[in-house]
Amino acid sequence: MSNPTNLKYTASHEWIKTEADGTITVGITQHAQELLGDIVFVESPAVGRNVTAKEECAVVESVKAAADIYAPVSGIVVVGNSALDSTPELINSEPYAAWIFKMKPSNMADVNSLMDAAAYQAHVNSEAH
Amino acid sequence: MTLKQTPLNAAHRTMGAKMVDFGGWDMPVNYGSQMDEHHQVRRDVGMFDVSHMRTVDIKGGDVRAFLRYLLANNVDKLQFSGKALYSCMLRPNAGVIDDLIVYFMDEQWFRIVVNAGTADKDVAWMKEQAAKVAPSLTLTPRMELAMVAVQGPNAREKVWQVLPQTKAATSELQAFQAADCGEYFIARTGYTGEDGFEIILPASKVESFWKALHQAGVAPIGLGARDTLRLEAGMNLYGQDMDETINPLEAGLAWTVDLKSERDFIGKAALLANPPTHKMVGLVLQDRGVLRGHQVVHTAAGEGEITSGSFSPTLNLSIAMARVPRDVQVGDVVQVAIRDKMLAAKVVKYPFVRNGKGLI
Known part of the structure; x- marks a missing residue:
């Protein structure tokens, strides 16, 4: 599965979608879910929490390991995806649909400066070596 | 190497x-x-x-x-x-x-x-x-x-x-x-x-x-x-x-x-x-989360530690083996420190599963 070109990406393997209402939606990439394996638990950040870029703000746990999810930019958490409470495995089957949380960035320009799909793919390739 | x-x-x-x-x-x-x-x-x-x-x-x-x-x-x-x-x-x-x-x-x-x-x-x-x-x-x-x-x-x-x-x-x-x-x-x-x-x-x-x-x-x-x-x-x-x-x-x-x-x-x-002053017990997590090795277990009889923990695919919940003070009893509810939270876990006897069937 290739990485959608309408999304932005972080080096820590989150994807970011810019919404029309000025919020962003955050999930983890195909590559990240593949590394983690079968996901069994998601802890999304508290609504209203102020986060700074690269701060740990959610946790995804697979059978074998726990992984921190980082805020891609600074801002305030708007909502977590409660559907993942009972069906965390959606992250494995549909990583680009199973979003983890939405947030309102303090500065939208921060989002625009994140990696695009091609830069992210190059980053993944470089980590493999 | x-x-x-x-x-x-x-x-x-x-x-x-x-x-x-x-x-x-x-x-x-x-x-x-x-x-x-x-x-x-x-x-x-x-x-x-x-x-x-x-x-x-x-x-x-x-x-x-x-x-x-x-x-x-x-x-x-x-x-x-x-x-x-x-x-x-x-x-x-x-x-x-x-x-x-x-x-x-x-x-x-x-x-x-x-x-x-x-x-x-x-x-x-x-x-x-x-x-x-x-x-x-x-x-x-x-x-x-x-x-x-x-x-x-x-x-x-x-x-x-x-x-x-x-x-x-x-x-x-x-x-x-x-x-x-x-x-x-x-x-x-x-x-x-x-x-x-x-x-x-x-x-x-x-x-x-x-x-x-x-x-x-x-x-x-x-x-x-x-x-x-x-x-x-x-x-x-x-x-x-x-x-x-x-x-x-x-x-x-x-x-x-x-x-x-x-x-x-x-x-x-x-x-x-x-x-012995300690013993092994099984834990079943009551709250949402995943028990893992080295998490600290807080009990009325003192502190213990999870030695092995994971998600149980057969039982569809999180289980662990833990070393706890001798006076902890099956049926007790203990607290496990997971990141910044204390989550409730029930003390059980293990094995948890034998021959395809859950035992707890």
Whole structure:
């Protein structure tokens, strides 16, 4: 599965979608879910929490390991995806649909400066070596 | 450092395994979904490459007397050929050097299978002790042998399909019994809580055996599922649930230590002098989350620690084995520190799962 070109990406393997209402939606990439394996638990950040870029703000746990999810930019958490409470495995089957949380960035320009799909793919390739 | 490889290394890669460094060995952690592999063993049959474990043959006239002294369990329980016994091997201070399975073949020959990560120190310790008390014995690590575990409700049928010549000798085997079928040493043992066989065979034959099992419909299972299967089955993992700093009475292994007989064994005096202050219990998480090793357990009787924890695919909730103060009781609700939260867990008896069925 290739990485959608309408999304932005972080080096820590989150994807970011810019919404029309000025919020962003955050999930983890195909590559990240593949590394983690079968996901069994998601802890999304508290609504209203102020986060700074690269701060740990959610946790995804697979059978074998726990992984921190980082805020891609600074801002305030708007909502977590409660559907993942009972069906965390959606992250494995549909990583680009199973979003983890939405947030309102303090500065939208921060989002625009994140990696695009091609830069992210190059980053993944470089980590493999 | 170059990782050590089993004779099945190429076969794992051909089957799409994700390989990891497992204690210096290049081993398959999974071939696809770890969860699917777990269910495959509980519901049907799967095979594991355990060739990194080491078989050691001990031969000589006084082998039984030597093992009576070397091991915490009593080899006098082994009274017919092929009978197996699970035991710890202890330091004089009763710390666990390793846990192992010993097979009685005849009065001149016992076979021991030890863990991969401890194999070198185990053999060195056995040789050191033998030199002191039984110098005529020969201890031979069988580096030319490989080992495959076939586990699950349909495991034995599949092994007989692939090795029909061994069926007569193995069809009557009960749990913890083995038969020496020439090149194939077949034991009704395992590390999953399911029925099945562990087969020790020449390394030169293992790849064709593995492929024949695969042809017969036996799925390869990685070390990831091996760990969740053994955790559900309530079986200790050396290096995690016990090591040289822990004695077997505090590792949930009192049932494997024979303190009743008159015999002396290495570690006995230390065990008698130090009554246990902690014990192992099972935990079932009541809140959402995943229990993991090293998380601190807060109880009314003091603090404890999770030794092994994970998500249980069979029970669909999180379970753990934990070392806690002796006064903690089954049925108690304790608190486990997970990141910045305290989550409730119920104290239970393990095993959690046996022969495909949840027990809690």
